[in-house]
Amino acid sequence: MSADSHAASLPAAHKEFHDRMLGLLPSDRVFLGPFHTLALGDDASFYRLVPKIVVKVKDAGEVAWLLRAASDTGVAVTFRTAGTSLSGQALTDSVLVYLAGHFRGSRVHPGAGHVSLEPGVIGAEANVLLAPFGRKIGPDPASIGACMIGGIAANNSSGMCCGTAENSYKTVESMKLVFVDGDSLDTADPVSKARFAVTHAALLSELSAIRAEILADPELAARIRRKFKIKNTTGYGINAFVDFEDPFDILLHLVIGSEGTLAFIAEVTYRTVVEHPFKASALMFYPSIADACRATMALQTGTVSAVELMDRASLRSVEDKPGMPGFLKDLGPDAAAILVEVRGADKAELLARIDAALARVSGIEPLFPLVFMDNKDDYEKLWNIRRGLFTSVGGARKPGSAVIIEDVVFPIEHLAEGTVELQRLMAGHGFPEGIIFCHALEGNLHFVFCPDFADPVSVANYEKLINDVTSMVVGRYDGSLKGEHGTGRNMAPFVEMEWGRTAYALMRRLKRAFDPHNLLNPGVILTDDPQVHMKNLKSLPPVSPLIDPCIECGYCESVCPSRNVTTTPRQRITLQRHMALAAAKGDKGEYDLFHDAYAYFGNQTCAADGLCATVCPVGVDTGVFTKDYRRREATARGRAIGKWVADHYGLVTNLSRQGLRLSHAVHGLLGTRAMTAMTHGLRRLAPGLVPYWTPCAPKGAPKTCLRDTVAGKGRQVVYFPSCTTRAMGPSALDPDQRGLYEAVMSVLAKAGYDVVFPEGMKELCCGLTLESKGMKDDAARKAAELEGALRLASGDGAIPILCDASPCLYTMRCQVEPKLKLHEPVECIHDHCLKYLDIRPVDETVALHVSCSSVKMGLSARFNALARACAREVVVPRGIHCCGFAGDRGFFYPELNAAALADLRPQLPGSTTAGYSNSRTCEIGLSHHAGGPYQSIVYLVDRASRAKAE
Incomplete structure (x- = not known):
């Protein structure tokens, strides 16, 4: 089916919107048809919605133009950065606006007290920029290596250490925003604010009016303050109405956590926080959840940075993993553990905080003596236990089942009983494999379980579990149904349950004030459909043992060289699963359509470098699958050629x-x-x-x-x-x-x-x-x-x-x-x-590219050390992972190499004399796109070395 045919089949409003997009953007950034929209429309949640149109935008001006077209045509739009969100907030069956690959501007302010970031910057990259100054951004979500600033701000993401003190809401300084009518606002610019106060007087007036109504209701105001003392991302951040008076400050903080339903975030400026250089961790085992929670409460008033709670089921799930301590298997049936981290500006401060932490828990008897480890290799082994929890469940689940991570928040005094009750509910509703872990200082409890959405019984059990969990968290403990994953679709029907009719009505009002026609991400946070959380559930049919463990989280996408030119590992797997469904249904036309398109978009432009496995929570190597797919797709002629080459x-x-x-x-x-x-x-x-x-x-x-x-x-x-x-x-x-x-x-x-x-x-x-x-x-x-x-x-x-x-x-x-x-x-x-060589560094600035094979072999640190020993200055461009040349693939699909290295040349200083790597074919593509030569690092060593006298 041609692009014209796909366009002709669109509803009238979408057809008009599509035609207007083609008047602004090149056709290769406007996508139609089931193949592209399915691949690009997927996210990390357990829902599947296929957009009618996908548009890739590059700057705020294009976003403004797009939103004007959407407002004129009445077409709903949803913004997407990395798509790592878990609650269905980055999905749509209308228009998906794709930012990944663009909006990557960043600026560290003088003194590094503030940093300005566009929404396409990966969170970890922001911290790399700030690391030389001993600073970082406040939010520290587990997905920080893949998620982007737009999603971090739009979901008010937090994490293990930032809690409620250093999340986006608390550390945001200003934003550049684009609204549904295409108008813009820079909250740091007095001229922009003055103009906006005239053009959007009604919006600002409504925000002031809502604030006045809340303050006039002391009971409601007190409830808002109380509920936001713990983590809470259910509904809108209406604490902005009690925390701030200026309507611009209210507006700024309402956008945080609004999940793209109020405005588009074109740039966010954060106040940065200190990254302490000294750290130590201890894994504390206790006889029961109650004891572990008592220890957590004792530590809450101290100076620890993080406390992660793990129940017995979660510890059991990793006890057979390589490197895990043998005593995990001998723990009692009710045992639990907390992983505690302390940090300090220097060694003395670190030791003082360790002593204070030990003193606070001294009255609670542990199963084993408490020992803090301050050697990075040692404490990383402890954190590997915590990190392994998700992978143990996700990787071991039954093929075809989904893996769901829900997060709720209890007031910390109810954490133990809430955890025990949640264990009972999961087992009682048919999910005995479920595990629980928790950002314990915040009472933010995560539970992981694996329903099979192709099985009606499992779907029914899932619905009963969610109904009982929401009733328990809200009705019994007045907790939060969402602490950091965002409301999305799966908690939208329960927002009124948590907040009550009055607060919910105010949320409806503020949504109408920003977005009168409900065009920005409708169905997310607020919904008129009480069953929206049970619709469009994602099916994950078995395809191959090589990729069946994939949970479609999207962590792989940040290192994939084809991410901005064709497809990513997650998208390839999504397409393979769709083809498996089509084949199972006997729909040959659908299968052939996807199979033919996949030849280029999924197969030929896959570098098969395996870097995806290095960041995948469940270790899926899509490169290995691609090689196996090529084997299965090989023709008799191709196999004969391969044999001839091997023989000669x-x-x-x-x-x-x-x-x-x-x-x-x-x-x-x-x-x-x-x-x-x-x-x-x-x-x-x-x-x-x-x-x-x-x-x-x-x-x-x-x-x-x-x-x-x-x-x-x-x-x-x-x-x-x-x-x-x-x-x-x-x-x-x-x-x-x-x-x-x-x-x-x-x-x-x-x-x-x-x-x-x-x-x-x-x-x-x-x-x-x-x-x-x-x-x-x-x-x-x-x-x-x-x-x-x-x-x-x-x-x-x-x-x-x-x-x-x-x-x-x-x-x-x-x-x-x-x-x-x-x-x-x-x-x-x-x-x-080296020990036999006399190294005299060359007085030059050189660039370095560590090949993906070296990364997989764990040689990055040695590669950097060797280069820095041999040259005065070494530049390692950020965000360049695999070069995309992929053996000889760069000779026949140069667009893959070009896309992978698009950001290379701008990052190389003018003083760079040469670049070095350790793969000849990689060096061809690097030289071409850097505008200067790359050769093997052996040449650099040879230039800098002399034989040492022995």
């Missing part, structure tokens, strides 16, 4: 080398402009056959003399030059025109190593090239050949082995006998060679 690898490598030499010679004859025009023209004539060419393309590798060498120092290493090193030399623009082989040999010689080469080098390959294309059997065969050669050359693992390409080395570690000691260049030089 030396010839293929030689042909590649000769082809690169020919390309370089033609470039020399034609010049860059003609060469570019010719190759791009050939690509249009023969798509998929002619590789993308840039002036940064490598020349053919120089001839290498792979003979064993002896330095006479008694140190040995087996050196396996990768096939890229054997085929690809430097580009014409690279400052060092030696082949990588020569640079490696130079460093090894300076370090005094005898070098041994494996036999039959020209035919050897780790199998990565074949594996990435789904040729699993041929890849395994080549890996086995390589293992045999390396075993022989290394004396069955007696001699360490060096491979000069990080991706190849990572593949070898996954395929080859662990007894063989395998090292990539950074690891080998940092751990083995």
Whole structure:
């Protein structure tokens, strides 16, 4: 179905809105059709709504224009940043406005007391900006590595440490806003405020009137103050009416936590908070929940930064995980634990706070002696227990079931009894696997359970559980139905239950004052449908054991190189699940439609780098799934080609080398402009056959003399030059025109190593090239050949082995006998060679890119340390994860590489002389998009090193 056909099928209002969007935006930022809208419309909640139109916007001016069009046509819009929200507040069946990839401006104010952030900035990136000043933003949600500032502010996200004292509501200084009529306001600008006071006098007047009514009702005002002493994100933040008098201050704080229903946040300025450099943690075990809660209450008046409570079921869920202490299995049936963190500006303050914390709980008998750990490696092991709770349930759930994390808040004096009652309710309603953990200082209790929304019985049990939980939390304890996850759709029907008729009516009034026609995210926070929380429940049908554990949280998206060009791991899995449903229903037309579109958007532009697994709570590696998908999709011809390549690898490598030499010679004859025009023209004539060419393309590798060498120092290493090193030399623009082989040999010689080469080098390959294309059997065969050669050359693992390409080395570690000691260049030089080298840093600013394979091997810190030892200044651009070149994929899908590195060049100072990485193909794309050369870090080490006198 064509774009025109999809547009023609839209309702009249949406058709008019769509046509107006195409008058403003390029067509590649306006999406129609079930494939794109399903993929882009998903979020981390357990609901599924498919938007009619998805629009990607880049700046506040486009948002204003879009909102005017929405107001004129009466079309509802919903804003989306990272889509990590859990309560259904980033979903719509109307128009979804997508910000991810844009709105990434940031500015640290003088002194770092304030920071201004656009909504597309990831929370963790904001903290990276502030870290050099010893500051951070107040909110610290668990999803901070993936969620964005727009969502953090719009949901009033908090977390383990910020509580109610340092959340967005308490630390917001000002905002730039766009309203439903397209008008804007900068609450820090007197001129903007004066103009807004004229154009929106009715809105400001209504806010003042609501405030006056609340203050005239002492009982209501007191209730609002009382309920916001604990965490509360149920409904609107009507504490703004009692906390502030100026209508602009009220408006500013009402937008916090409003979930996109009142205005669009174009920028938020936060007051920053101190990030204490000294930390210590203790895991305290108690015989019962009651004892753990008594300890929490004792600590509440102290100087601890966080207390996380874990019930027995949650501890049981992680007791078999690697690295967990063995005594977890021996705990009694009612045991519980609290994880306590203290912080200090210096060691003395930290020790004083540890002593104070121990003194406060001294009257409560623990199961084991209490010990605080201040070594980062040690206390991180404790926090890994807490972090492992969610993954233990999400990863072990029955295929097809959802994983739900609800959060409620009890007054802390009722935390123990509320926890016990919630345990009983989950077990009684058919969710015995449910676990409970808690931001205990705030009484903010999270419970995790796994309903199967394809099973009517499970759906009914879920509804009964939610009804009983809401009645218990509100009716018995006057707690909050939401503490930090936002009201969304799943608690919208219960807002009036919690707040009462009068307060709820005032919330309705303020919504009408901001959004008279209910166009901003309707159905969220306030609803006329008492069953909205039970509609559009997400089905997660089994597809493959490789991706079935996915909970669609979206944590993977921040590191995915294709996130701004085609699809992300979460979206690929969503599409695969839809195809599985279509196949199960026998809907061949639907299946074929999605399958055909998936070829490019899901398969061909997946880098398969596996970085998604490094941030996935349940360890899903969509790259492994993509390789398996390519294997299943491979044609007989493709499999035959793969077998031929494996059988003739030396010839293929030689042909590649000769082809690169020919390309370089033609470039020399034609010049860059003609060469570019010719190759791009050939690509249009023969798509998929002619590789993308840039002036940064490598020349053919120089001839290498792979003979064993002896330095006479008694140190040995087996050196396996990768096939890229054997085929690809430097580009014409690279400052060092030696082949990588020569640079490696130079460093090894300076370090005094005898070098041994494996036999039959020209035919050897780790199998990565074949594996990435789904040729699993041929890849395994080549890996086995390589293992045999390396075993022989290394004396069955007696001699360490060096491979000069990080991706190849990572593949070898996954395929080859662990007894063989395998090292990539950074690891080998940092751990083995440096002690024999005299390093004299070059007086230059250099850029660094740590390849995804090095990240997965845990080498980022050593990579940085080695670069900083060899250069005066090292720049590591933020937000650049995988470069998107993905082996040879950058030659045939250059848009993937371009999208992944779009933010690279602006972050490189003009003084940068060169960039360094450890993957030859990555370096091609990095050089092209940085506008300056990238080479292996081995070249930098060679420049900076001399042989040390021994």
